[in-house]
Amino acid sequence: MPLAVHFAARTDVGLVRSRNEDSGYAGPHLLAVADGMGGHAGGNVASSLILSRLAPLDGDSHGADDALELLAETLAGANRSLAEAMNAEAELKGMGTTLTALMRCGSSGLAMVHIGDSRGYLLREGKFTQITKDHSFVQSLVDSGRITQEEAEHHPQRSLVTRVLTGAPEDEPDLSMRQAKLGDRYLICSDGLSDYVGRETISEVVTEVGDPDEVAKRLVDLALRAGAPDNVTVVIADIVSPATSPATQPIVVGAVAERRAGATQPIALSPASKAAALRREATGAAVEEDDEDDGERQRPWWRWxxxxxxxxxxxxxxxxxxxxxxxxxxxxxxxxxxxxxxxxxxxxxxxxxxxxxxxxxxxxxxxxxxxxxxxxxxxxxxxxxxxxxxxxxxxxxxxxxxxxxxxxxxxxxxxxx
Incomplete structure (x- = not known):
């Protein structure tokens, strides 16, 4: 049975950071979140560069047989571009980024790539599960039995990652295939959400709120209310019938939408360019109020x-x-x-x-x-x-x-x- 995707994406810089180093992409055939790191070394460059190289995959549906190979080759090329950027600009040395992405393939396949501590979740038939495994110091403590999963959620070192994309040839993401089912709901998010909003709360919102955009909005708002100092980015995707799928353009949020041509290559797809414009339209400059009518009486100086x-x-x-x-x-x-x-x-x-x-x-x-x-x-x-x-x-x-x-x-x- 043919399937389609109803998607939404939102991001916020958080309560402390001065710029957004997250990048998010949501389209008919590609869903992705990248959380850049490196501070002044260019985390925003790293995340936007990786997603700009992945964006062309959001084209026609890819064949299931070679989907993982295509995804791996594209990501390897994107990772090499990190090294090239760092060689070209010394101030970028040390940058890196996480990545969690799903690419549609075949009639119902999803090729998934994951590296770092951004996360992927699945809501299927009322059951909410995490479908990625963090590449982090705290996760290694869980795997070795030194702490429980519950303790890991509040561990002070939960942000220390052990594998990310850094431009090095040995950077190895996890690759896997999944089968989408009608009614599935996928959530991809940066740790700005998962580190500050409890799993049960995330599950409740994803389960009970219908509209994907409203889900994304509420999750970002919850992270901010929890005092999240980090950037927070959320991508939501519902697996629906093509007959009920709304006709929407891809959505690009965060650093990849904000960066200008120059240090990194801009997204090549015209839908993605339109997506950046859609983002500006949705969150852009406030409408200025009209000037007062010339005939309105001026207030006395003391009132002013x-x-x-x-x-x-x-x-x-x-x-x-x-x-x-x-x-x-x-x-x-x-x-x-x-x-x-x-x-x-x-x-x-x-x-x-x-x-x-x-x-x-x-x-x-x-x-x-x-x-x-x-x-x-x-x-x-x-x-x-x-x-x-x-x-x-x-x-x-x-x-x-x-x-x-x-x-x-x-x-x-x-x-x-």
């Missing part, structure tokens, strides 16, 4: 002065409240080659510095594995001092293990723990 003072006091109060909130936050980041605990948020407001060092640990950044070092460079937000100490203890153990491996002539890589 009162309005000005009220607005100024409100702005000052909001600024103070925002600053007060920022100074109650904690994060772990780099300081002169070492790992440090900061109070505040990892950005400045013009000449005003919004962070200060609380403690510099004895952990050298050069002693950490590559991915842990990149995470620290990008700043790891913690909820309190106890969580910060637990994170520092874990990083200290990883640094000690790396020094031991190097003393024995072994490489300390990011793919094993």
């Amino acid at each position: 002065m009162v309005v000005f003072l009220v607005v100024a006091l409100a702005a000052a109060g909001a600024t103070f409240a925002a600053y007060d909130w920022s100074q109650r936050q904690l994060y772990v980041g780099p300081a002169n080659g070492y790992v440090a605990l900061y109070r505040g948020i990892p950005q400045d407001l013009g000449p005003i510095q919004l962070h200060s060092i609380t403690k510099i640990s004895a952990i050298r950044l050069d002693d950490l594995p590559y991915l842990e070092r990149q995470r620290v460079d990008a700043a790891v937000t913690v909820s309190d001092a106890a969580e910060a100490e637990e994170l520092l203890d874990g990083l200290r153990q990883r640094a000690d293990a790396c020094r031991l491996q190097r003393s024995q002539g072994m490489a300390c890589g990011s793919g094993s723990l």
Whole structure:
């Protein structure tokens, strides 16, 4: 039986980040989320570059026999483009990205690729299941039996990934085939959702809300209400009959929609270009109110002065409240080659510095594995001092293990723990 896809996608920069490093794509034949990393090293470039290379797969349906090979070859080429970009621009070195994607093939097949800690879920006949496995430090603890899955959901080091796309030939994503069924609902999301909204809550929204766009909107709103500091991106896809499928253009959100031609190749598909325009139309500039009629009487000067003072006091109060909130936050980041605990948020407001060092640990950044070092460079937000100490203890153990491996002539890589 022929099947079609009713899809939606939404993203938000989150409550702390200054830019969106997530990229999302939802189309008739391709669904994908990439979560870039590298902070100033170009996580937004990495995610947008990968999705721009995958976007041409959102064409006519592909054959089931060679779908995985096509997906693997396309992704390998996209990953090589990361290396080329880093060789061309030194400031991009160290960037990387997760990727979770589904590509339609045959009459009901779905070729899936996954690397990193973005996630894929499936709602089928009322049962909500996770269909991807995180490539993360915490997942390795679960696999070894050291912690439970429930403990993993709140572990302070849950953001430390062990496999992502970095432009290296040895980057190996998981590839698998799935069979879509009429009535299925797929959710692909970045960890900005799964790290801050509980699985039961996600399942409840995905199960009970009908419209895919409303599902995506509610999930993003829940992440923001939970205080998510990270970017959050959600792609929803319902498997429907072609007769009931709405005729919609692909939707592109996040860094891949925002980046201009230059450092990365723009998406080649014209539908994707239209999708970026649709995104601007849906979330773009607010409509300006018409000027007052020339014949309207002008207010006395003192009324304008009162309005000005009220607005100024409100702005000052909001600024103070925002600053007060920022100074109650904690994060772990780099300081002169070492790992440090900061109070505040990892950005400045013009000449005003919004962070200060609380403690510099004895952990050298050069002693950490590559991915842990990149995470620290990008700043790891913690909820309190106890969580910060637990994170520092874990990083200290990883640094000690790396020094031991190097003393024995072994490489300390990011793919094993």
